[in-house]
Each structure stands twice: as C-alpha cells, then as structure tokens.
Amino acid sequence: MKPVFTYTKGMLPVSTSYCPGCTHGIAHRLIMEVLEENGKLGDTVGVAPIGCSVLAHQFMNVDMCEAAHGRAPAVATGIRRAQPHKVVFTYQGDGDLASIGMSEIIAAAARGERFSTFFINNGIYGMTGGQIAPTTLIGQRGTTAVEGRTKAQFGMPIKMCELIAQLECAVYVERVALNTPANVRKAKKAVQKAFEVQEKGLGFSFVEFLSTCPTNWGLTPSDALQWVSDKMIPYYPLGVYRAPQPEGGQA
Amino acid sequence: MAEKVLMKGNEAFAEAAMRGGCRFYFGYPITPQSEIPEYMSRELPKRGGVFVQAESELGAINMTYGAGAAGGSVFISSSSPGIALMQEGMSFLCSAEVPAVILNVSRCGPGIGGIQPGQADYFQATRGGGNGDYHMPVFAPCNMQEAVDIIYEAPALADKWRTPVMILADGMMGQMMEPVALPDPKPFVEPEEIPANKPWAITGYAKKPGGARAVVKSLRMQPEALEEHVERLFARYDAAKAELTRYECIGLEDAELVFVAYGTIARLTLEVIEMLAEQGIKAGLIRPISLWPFPYEAFDQIGKRTKVVVSAELSMGQLIEDVYRGVNGRLPVELIHRTGGIIPTSIEVAQKAKAILEGLK
Amino acid sequence: MIEKMFFAGSGGQGIILMGQMITYAAMYDNKAVTFLPSYGPEMRGGTANCTVVISDKPVSCPLVYEADVVVAMNLPSLTKFESLVKPGGKLFVNTSLIDQRPTRTDIQVIDVPANDLAAEMGNGRAANMIMLGAVAHSIGIVADAAFDKIMQKTFSGKKAALLDLNRAAFHAVKVN
Numbered sequence: 106m107k108p109v110f111t112y113t114k115g116m117l118p119v120s121t122s123y124c125p126g127c128t129h130g131i132a133h134r135l136i137m138e139v140l141e142e143n144g145k146l147g148d149t150v151g152v153a154p155i156g157c158s159v160l161a162h163q164f165m166n167v168d169m170c171e172a173a174h175g176r177a178p179a180v181a182t183g184i185r186r187a188q189p190h191k192v193v194f195t196y197q198g199d200g201d202l203a204s205i206g207m208s209e210i211i212a213a214a215a216r217g218e219r220f221s222t223f224f225i226n227n228g229i230y231g232m233t234g235g236q237i238a239p240t241t242l243i244g245q246r247g248t249t250a251v252e253g254r255t256k257a258q259f260g261m262p263i264k265m266c267e268l269i270a271q272l273e274c275a276v277y278v279e280r281v282a283l284n285t286p287a288n289v290r291k292a293k294k295a296v297q298k299a300f301e302v303q304e305k306g307l308g309f310s311f312v313e314f315l316s317t318c319p320t321n322w323g324l325t326p327s328d329a330l331q332w333v334s335d336k337m338i339p340y341y342p343l344g345v346y347r348a349p350q351p352e353g354g355q356a
Numbered sequence: 357m358a359e360k361v362l363m364k365g366n367e368a369f370a371e372a373a374m375r376g377g378c379r380f381y382f383g384y385p386i387t388p389q390s391e392i393p394e395y396m397s398r399e400l401p402k403r404g405g406v407f408v409q410a411e412s413e414l415g416a417i418n419m420t421y422g423a424g425a426a427g428g429s430v431f432i433s434s435s436s437p438g439i440a441l442m443q444e445g446m447s448f449l450c451s452a453e454v455p456a457v458i459l460n461v462s463r464c465g466p467g468i469g470g471i472q473p474g475q476a477d478y479f480q481a482t483r484g485g486g487n488g489d490y491h492m493p494v495f496a497p498c499n500m501q502e503a504v505d506i507i508y509e510a511p512a513l514a515d516k517w518r519t520p521v522m523i524l525a526d527g528m529m530g531q532m533m534e535p536v537a538l539p540d541p542k543p544f545v546e547p548e549e550i551p552a553n554k555p556w557a558i559t560g561y562a563k564k565p566g567g568a569r570a571v572v573k574s575l576r577m578q579p580e581a582l583e584e585h586v587e588r589l590f591a592r593y594d595a596a597k598a599e600l601t602r603y604e605c606i607g608l609e610d611a612e613l614v615f616v617a618y619g620t621i622a623r624l625t626l627e628v629i630e631m632l633a634e635q636g637i638k639a640g641l642i643r644p645i646s647l648w649p650f651p652y653e654a655f656d657q658i659g660k661r662t663k664v665v666v667s668a669e670l671s672m673g674q675l676i677e678d679v680y681r682g683v684n685g686r687l688p689v690e691l692i693h694r695t696g697g698i699i700p701t702s703i704e705v706a707q708k709a710k711a712i713l714e715g716l717k
Numbered sequence: 718m719i720e721k722m723f724f725a726g727s728g729g730q731g732i733i734l735m736g737q738m739i740t741y742a743a744m745y746d747n748k749a750v751t752f753l754p755s756y757g758p759e760m761r762g763g764t765a766n767c768t769v770v771i772s773d774k775p776v777s778c779p780l781v782y783e784a785d786v787v788v789a790m791n792l793p794s795l796t797k798f799e800s801l802v803k804p805g806g807k808l809f810v811n812t813s814l815i816d817q818r819p820t821r822t823d824i825q826v827i828d829v830p831a832n833d834l835a836a837e838m839g840n841g842r843a844a845n846m847i848m849l850g851a852v853a854h855s856i857g858i859v860a861d862a863a864f865d866k867i868m869q870k871t872f873s874g875k876k877a878a879l880l881d882l883n884r885a886a887f888h889a890v891k892v893n
Contacts, residue, residue, distance in 0.1 A: 147562025150426065162571045168558040170425050171573040173448055176418035179410065183422025183430075184558065186380060186406045188547050191426075191560045209418070212411030362737075362744050362752070532779050533737065533752035535744050626777035701782040 115141045117166050122157075126319040126326025128283040129157060132196075132225060133164055135289070139296045140167065140192065143304075149192040150184050152177040154206075156198035157231040175206025178213035181220045192300060193220035200230045203239040203263050210269070217274025217308035221299040224265060227316040228337065235321035239263045242336055246323075262340065269311050270346035276308035278346040282315035284333035288343070298348075307349050315341055360535040366391035368500055368536050369433070369459055369525065370399070372507040377542040378431035378457060379405040382419040384412055384438060387471045388527035389461035392433045404544055413438040417445030417458075424454040425572040427550030427557030429511050433459035435527070436477050437468060440485065446520055447486025450589070451574035453556075455514035457507065459523045461530040464670075464697045472697025473527035473620055478674035481524050482648045489586045491593050493517070493600045494647040496524045496618040500534035502645070508539050515554075517596045524647060526670070528620050528699070593649075603651035604643040609659045611640030613709055616679045617668040618644050620699065625668055627702040632709060639709065644678075655682035663716050666709060668692045670699065688716070718773045720858055721781040725766040725798050726790025726811075731845035735788070736767035738849060738867050743771040745863040751779035764793060771858060788852060790831070790845070792817060809852055813844070827855060827892050834889055840879075843886040850887035 112118050115137020123129045140146050146167055153161040155174035162169035172180040177195035185193045202210050202224050210222065229247060230236040237247035237254055240262045244253045254262075270278045277299055281292035292314060299310035315337045317329035324332060363371065370392045373381075381400055383393035393409065400407045406423075410416035413434055420430045434442060439460045449456055460481065464474030479485075481494045493513065497503035503525060510521045550557050551564040558570045576582035607629065608614060617625045622643045632639045640662075642654045658665070665683050667676035673691050683689050692708045694700045722739070726732040733754055740752040754767045768781045783803035789795035790811045802808045804823045813832030829851045831844040853864060864887065872880035 147567070148560040150558045150560060152422070159575060162573060166569065168560050168570045169573075170422065170558050170571070171452070171575055172418065172421075173444055176414065176421075176445070179415040179418035180422035180425070182408065182415075183380070183382065183419035183424070183428070184426040185422075186408065186419070187423040187426035187428030188550075188559055190547065208411055209415055212415060216408075360744065362741055362750070528753065528779070531754055533740060534776075534779070535750060624778045624780065630777070699780060701780070702778055703782060 113138050113141055115146055115166050117164055119163060121164050122160050124320045126317060126329055127157070128227075128314070128316040129225065131283045131289060132223060132292075132314050132316065133161065135293045135296050136194065136196070136223060137165055137167075139293065139300055143300060145192050145300075149194070150188065152181045152184070152193070152195040154195070154197040154201040156201050158196055158198060158225065159232070161196055175201050175204070176209055177201065177206065178209040178218070178222065182213055182216070182218050185218060185220050192303060195220065195222045196225070197222060198225045198231070199228065199238045199240040203265050211272070214269050214272045214275040214309045214311065217276070219303055219306055219308065221303050221310040221312070223296070224311065224313040225316045226265070226313050226341070227318040228262070229318050229321045231318050231321055240265070242340055245336075264341060266311070266313050266346045274308045275311055275347060276349050277302040277310035279311075280313040280315065280341060280343050280346065282333055282338060282343055284315065284317070284330040302349060313341075315343075358537045358539070360537050362533050362535050363500070364391060364531065364533050365500055365503065365525070366461065366530040367395045368504050369507055369523075369530070370395040371538060372504040373431035373457060373511070374399065374403065374405065375539055375541040376508040376511045377544060378429045378511055379544040380420075380423045380428045380430040381405070382408050382410045382416040382423070382430070382432055384410050384416050384434065386435045386438045388463060388530050389433050389435050389459070391530070392459070392461075413441035414445070417442035417449075420456045421445055421449055421452070421454055424449065424456045425452065425558050427545070427547070427554045427559055429455075429515070429545060431457045431459070431511070433461060435460065436462045436465055436474070436480070439477065439480065443480070443485035445486075446492065447484070447488050447490060448574050449520045450486070450490035450492055451488065451585070452572050453518040453589075454520070454572065455511070455518060456520045457510040457514055457523065458520055459507070459525060462524060462526045464695060470697040471527060473529075473670065473699065474695060474697055475526065475619060475621065475670035476672070476674065476695060477524065478647065478669070478671055481522055482650070490589065491648055492520045492522055493596070493649070494522045494524055495602070495645060496647050497529075497645065498619050498622045498643065500529070500532075500536045503529060504536050504538065513600070517592060524619065526620050597649045600646055601649045601651050601653070602645035603654045604645060605640070605654055605657050606643070607638065607640035608642070608657050608662070610661050611638050611659065612661055612663050613637070613639045613713055614642060614658055614662050614665045615639060615668050615709075616642045616644070616665060616675065616682070618647060618675065621668050621670055624699065624702050624705065628705045628709065631702060631706045635710070637710065637713065650678045650682070652678070652682045655684070658687070662687060664688050664690055664712055666690045666692055666712060668705060671695055718858060720771045720786065720856055721784050722769040722771070722786040722788070722852070723766065723781055723784040723798060723801055724769070724788045724790075725764065725794035727793070728765045730765065730790045731842070732765040732790060733767055734871070735845045735849045736769050738864070738871060739771070739853060739859065740769050741867040741870070742853070742863040743859045745866050746859045748773060748859070749776050751776045753779045766794070766798070786852060786856060788848060789815065790848065791815065795819065807855060809848060811844070811848060827851065829890055829892070835886060838882065838886060838889065840882055843883055846883045846886035847889050851890040851892050853887070854890070855892045
C-alpha cells in the first residue's frame with residue numbers, strides 16, 4: 106500500500122495546536138520541507154512569535170527561539186550576527202509583524218539583514234480571540250469591530266509586501282496564498298527562493314502567506330479557503346514585489 | 357599590572373567589555389552614554405566583533421537576546437529611559453537564562469527627566485521593571501578602576517550563572533576621566549566553538565555534541581511547569597549569592613554615624629567622612645558594590661558606638677528601603693538625598709549629618 | 718597635597734584641552750587625578766568648563782565646591798565662577814578678553830593677557846597653552862617633564878608642526 110501522508114523530517118511527530126482548517130500547518134510544512142530538501146535542518150535557527158504559532162518550536166524540527174511580541178526580526182538579527190553561517194528565519198503573524206513589531210520588521214528589512222521572514226496574514230488576531238488586525242479587510246468582522254472594520258475607525262489595511270518592497274536591501278519580497286493546491290506549490294517555490302537569497306548573502310527576504318482562520322472568521326475550512334480567493338487576493342495581489350536583478354541586468 | 361591610561365568613563369567601560377570577551381554590541385544613542393556606541397562602532401569591527409546601531413532600545417535588547425541565545429557574548433548600554441524600554445527584554449533574558457552584560461549610565465527621571473547624574477533607577481535595577489519573578493545581578497562601582505574590573509569580569513559571571521548582569525553607573529562616571537589599568541584582552545569565542553561550549557545555545561544541532569535540538573524560550577503554559585521553572589531560577593540565585601554579594605566597609609568600628617551609599621555619592625561620602633573627622637565626629641561607610649544581591653550582612657559589622665545609619669543617595673529614598681532591611685530595627689535610619697541631577701556638596705552632606713546627630717541628643 | 722582646579726571659558730577656547738593636559742601631566746607625574754567636564758545638550762558654543770583634582774592620595778570626590786585654582790578665560794566665566802575660589806586660593810584672569818576686575822579681596826588674582834601674548838607669538842590659538850603654563854608654574858606640583866610628555870603626545874602627527882609654538886607658549890609666563 107502506498108502511504109498518502111507521512112510526516113516530513115522537519116515536522117516533529119506531534120499533533121499541532123492549530124484549529125481544523127487553519128493553514129499554519131501548511132506553512133510550517135512548506136518551510137520545513139524546503140530546509141530538509143536543502144539539507145539544512147540541523148543548520149537552521151527559527152524564531153517563533155507571539156500568537157497562535159507561539160508553540161511553533163514544538164512542531165518545527167530545528168533549533169528555535171521564542172521572541173517577545175513583535176521583536177522576532179531584532180532577535181533574528183542577533184542570531185544571524187552570532188551564527189553568521191546558519192540559516193535563520195522568523196515566522197510571524199499579522200498582529201506581531203504589522204502592528205506591534207512594525208518598527209523591528211522595517212528596520213531589519215532596511216538593514217538588509219540576511220534572514221528570511223515568513224509572514225502569516227490571516228487578517229485577524231487568532232490566539233486572543235478574533236480582534237481586528239492591521240490587515241483585517243474593510244467590512245470584515247472582529248471582536249473589536251462587531252459591525253465590521255470601517256476606514257473611518259481603523260484606517261485601511263496595511264499591505265506589507267508593498268511596504269517592504271520599497272526598501273532596497275529587502276531583496277526578495279513575494280506574496281503567496283495557501284488556498285489552493287496550485288497556490289501552495291507556488292508558495293513552496295517562494296520559500297525556496299527566500300532561502301536561496303539568504304544563503305547567497307544577498308539581503309533580507311520576505312514571503313507573505315495569505316492564510317485562513319476559520320475559527321475566528323466564523324467559516325467552515327472550505328469556505329475560508331474560498332474567502333481568501335474572493336476577498337483577500339483582490340486586495341492583496343499575489344506576486345513577486347522585489348527580486349534580485351539577474352547578473353548584468355539593469356537595476 | 358598594566359600601565360595606567362587616562363580614559364573617559366564611557367570609553368573605559370566599552371574597552372573593558374571588549375577585553376572581557378564581549379564580541380557583540382547593539383546600541384541606540386542616548387545621553388550621557390553615546391560615546392559607548394561611538395567607541396564600539398570604531399573598535400569592535402577592527403577586532404572581529406559586531407556593532408549594530410539598533411532601531412530602538414527595544415531592538416537592541418532583542419538583538420541581545422538573539423545573539424546571546426545563539427551563544428554570543430553581548431554587551432549593551434543605555435541610560436535610564438532607554439533601560440526602561442529594555443526591561444521587557446530583560447525579563448525574557450532572565451527567564452530564558454540568556455547571558456548578557458547591560459550597562460546603565462543613569463541620569464534622572466521620571467520621564468525624560470534630565471541628563472545629569474542620578475540614582476533614581478535603584479528600584480528599576482534591583483526590583484525588576486520587567487514582568488514576573490526574576491532578579492539579575494546588579495553592580496554599582498564607584499570609581500573607574502572598579503567599573504573597569506567589574507565590567508571585565510561580568511561576561512564570565514553572566515555565562516556562569518546563565519543570567520544578564522547589570523552594571524549601574526551614572527552620568528558623572530560616564531563623562532569623567534580617571535586613570536585606569538586595563539586588564540589583558542580575552543580572546544573572542546568563535547561561532548564554531550559555541551556548540552561545544554554552550555550546548556543550550558541555538559546554533560543549529562548538526563554540529564552539536566549529542567545532536568540535541570535546542571529551544572530558548574520563556575513560555576510555559578502549564579502553571580506547574582512555570583512554577584517549577586521559576587523556583588529553579590530562584591534556587592540558582594541563592595546559590596550565586598555568596599559569589600555575587602560584594603561590599604566595602606570603612607571605619608565602622610568606632611563610627612557614631614554610618615553612611616550607606618553606592619556609586620558617585622559613595623565617593624563623595626569619603627570626603628564627607630574626612631570633613632567630619634576634622635570636626636571630631638567619627639563616621640563610617642557601608643558601600644554596597646552589589647545592589648542585588650544586597651549585602652545585608654554588612655550591617656552586622658556596625659559597631660556598638662553607632663547611633664544612626666544614614667542612607668545617602670541621589671534619589672528620593674530608594675536605597676533606604678534596603679538600609680531598613682539591613683538595619684532591621686537595631687538603629688534609627690535617616691535619609692540624606694538630592695535628586696533631579698543635583699549632587700550635593702560634601703559640605704552640605706556633612707552639615708546634614710551633623711544635624712542628624714544633634715537631633716538624636 | 719590636594720589641588721582642586723576649575724577651568725572655564727567659551728566653547729572653542731580649548732578649555733577641555735587645558736584641563737585634560739594638566740590631568741595627563743599629573744598622572745605621568747604619578748599623582749592621583751580626576752577630570753570631569755560639564756556636559757549638556759548643546760554641542761557648540763555656550764560655556765565650557767571642567768574640573769580637575771590632583772592629589773598625592775586617591776581622589777575621593779571628583780567634584781569641586783571650593784577650588785584652589787579657578788581659571789577664567791572669558792568674562793562670563795569670571796562673573797559666574799569667581800565665588801568658587803576658596804579664601805586664599807588663586808584666580809587666573811585672561812585679561813585679554815576680560816576688562817572687569819574681580820571683586821573679591823580674600824584671594825590671589827593673577828592676570829594673564831593670554832590672547833595678546835599668543836598673538837605676539839604669532840598664533841592667537843595658543844592662548845590656552847599660555848594660560849596653562851602660567852597655572853602650572855604657579856601651582857608647581859607637576860614636573861615640567863611630565864608636561865613635556867603630554868605636549869609631545871598632543872602635538873604629534875598632523876599637529877606636530879604646532880609643538881614648538883605650544884611649548885614656547887607654555888613657558889611664556891612664569892608667575893608665583
């Protein structure tokens with residue numbers, strides 16, 4: 106009989122704490138698969154954020170460190186400086202990265218720190234119970250905006266890839282989505298690219314994953330995936346926002 | 357001993373940290389310690405070290421956490437409001453048992469306060485400021501040589517006890533120049549040596565002896581696990597106390613009045629003691645060098661002639677709380693203080709001390 | 718022996734350098750020393766002052782409330798710091814830039830036309846070295862050889878051409 110699912114070596118053989126239908130598990134697995142394929146699991150240090158993925162160190166089979174809310178890019182900066190030959194990444198949600206940690210992520214990108222950031226954008230604070238996030242869409246409901254987000258009250262959702270791509274030392278910036286098998290395959294390619302850029306020492310790399318939160322969105326897992334296609338992707342267009350220029354190419 | 361050189365305090369502090377093996381410095385400018393990041397930016401890269409000007413003190417302390425967790429030896433510095441910003445991170449460092457050396461060249465507060473020297477960060481340094489049950493060793497040197505010697509020793513203490521170590525200086529010490537003999541530099545530890553030296557560090561497990569995966573964290577969702585962790589930290593604090601508790605006692609045997617003072621004001625108190633002696637009044641000094649652990653046992657050396665113990669401080673009465681604990685009801689305790697960046701004159705302190713003695717009669 | 722000194726003037730007059738040089742010289746002469754500059758938010762202009770303590774035993778307090786020596790390089794310094802001189806102490810007045818007289822009668826006032834003498838020597842910027850020499854020779858607790866060592870260190874490299882001028886300036890005034 107041919108197995109249809111096995112644990113990848115990069116994922117520890119435990120159950121995750123994520124809700125059914127949440128795409129954190131897909132993102133975890135993609136990152137760990139790429140590290141395994143690159144033979145780097147034992148030469149990698151990851152930084153987990155505060156949020157639903159605070160326990161990522163219990164699931165990802167690499168050396169890991171927990172950061173205070175928002176500070177993962179500063180922590181990764183320190184790690185990368187102390188262990189300059191290791192692969193270093195941060196794994197951060199939208200409250201962590203785009204709200205409380207905005208200063209750290211922008212500064213690390215501006216300095217061109219040689220680590221990769223994987224940004225899980227599901228437009229909501231998951232662990233604390235569904236409050237409005239900086240990336241919550243207009244009209245989307247949260248426990249701090251039960252009638253839905255309005256521009257007048259909260260301003261507009263922040264497009265992180267577009268912001269980061271302004272910074273010259275952020276050399277690879279791409280937004281992907283985890284809502285369809287085709288998009289998951291593209292997401293894995295983005296992870297590969299981010300690590301490739303890091304290992305070449307070219308600068309900072311950033312991949313944003315449009316993700317789901319069926320529990321706090323109040324949708325079934327399949328409806329949540331559909332919601333990413335219908336609502337999120339139109340506001341957060343997928344694609345490469347910045348990539349290293351090919352050798353001899355124009356700047 | 358090495359030939360003495362005349363150095364500005366801030367530069368001597370930075371030099372001592374590098375010589376003590378600190379290879380990493382993450383800083384953010386703030387008066388009166390900005391000479392330290394400037395000096396580090398020039399000197400560290402030359403010696404194979406790393407200088408990063410952080411985006412904020414929050415950035416600096418978290419870079420420290422990352423580099424320390426990855427096994428690097430880190431020295432950072434700031435001044436009072438900057439230290440306040442770092443305290444979230446210090447709580448993490450303490451819980452995650454990440455070593456580092458943190459220097460506060462203190463000024464006065466509250467708020468932005470002023471840039472002149474003060475000691476109003478005593479509670480901030482000794483009572484935490486970050487959340488949770490934790491302590492960290494705090495040393496308050498009173499002259500340049502002592503500061504250099506303690507900063508030089510601090511990285512080894514931090515590694516040994518798996519804790520951040522704080523040095524509490526002040527703006528006057530940072531800005532003044534005084535001759536110092538600099539200790540010999542220790543070699544920097546190479547990244548490749550870390551997996552064997554610090555198996556707990558997050559270096560990637562491929563080259564680690566035994567190959568065990570490392571996780572540096574402070575989160576413990578189970579109350580029982582967290583309680584056990586905190587109790588383990590406190591058991592270590594108890595074990596470290598004998599090595600970390602430091603103080604100096606001067607003239608306690610026959611003193612009528614005993615001052616308790618640390619840092620800059622302790623130095624000034626030495627002059628006050630001379631002045632009082634000229635007037636026939638015998639005064640002594642307990643000078644805590646470690647503020648945590650506080651040298652309560654020093655108070656047992658107070659002689660039978662002593663009538664009063666005086667906390668002399670550049671704050672509104674912070675040190676005095678530990679003086680009360682040290683005296684433990686045996687003698688009256690009084691306060692002589694200035695704040696806001698004012699250092700009292702030795703004449704003023706001597707007059708106040710005399711008035712206190714008069715008041716007892 | 719303990720000598721508490723206070724140097725004051727405006728930014729750019731080389732006040733800090735004077736204080737540092739006498740501190741270095743005293744250290745080379747095996748004295749205990751401290752040097753403490755005033756510091757403030759302004760980077761340019763304003764007043765500059767520093768405190769130097771020289772002693773033959775460890776310096777307890779680097780601050781000075783009653784100075785054995787006060788050096789006033791400009792008028793605001795004289796006005797502000799005349800009171801700092803302890804009775805019987807010495808007040809050095811740069812009469813090139815100060816046309817008022819000190820009011821105290823319980824101190825020794827020493828007039829040094831530092832800028833005029835420096836101009837006569839061909840470089841007005843050496844006024845601080847003229848004053849430093851006057852102070853050093855007046856207090857007489859630090860050997861000339863120690864001063865010469867710090868002179869050579871200060872005026873070396875790109876500044877080597879200034880050594881002879883500053884040496885001459887240092888020895889221009891001898892007061893008791």
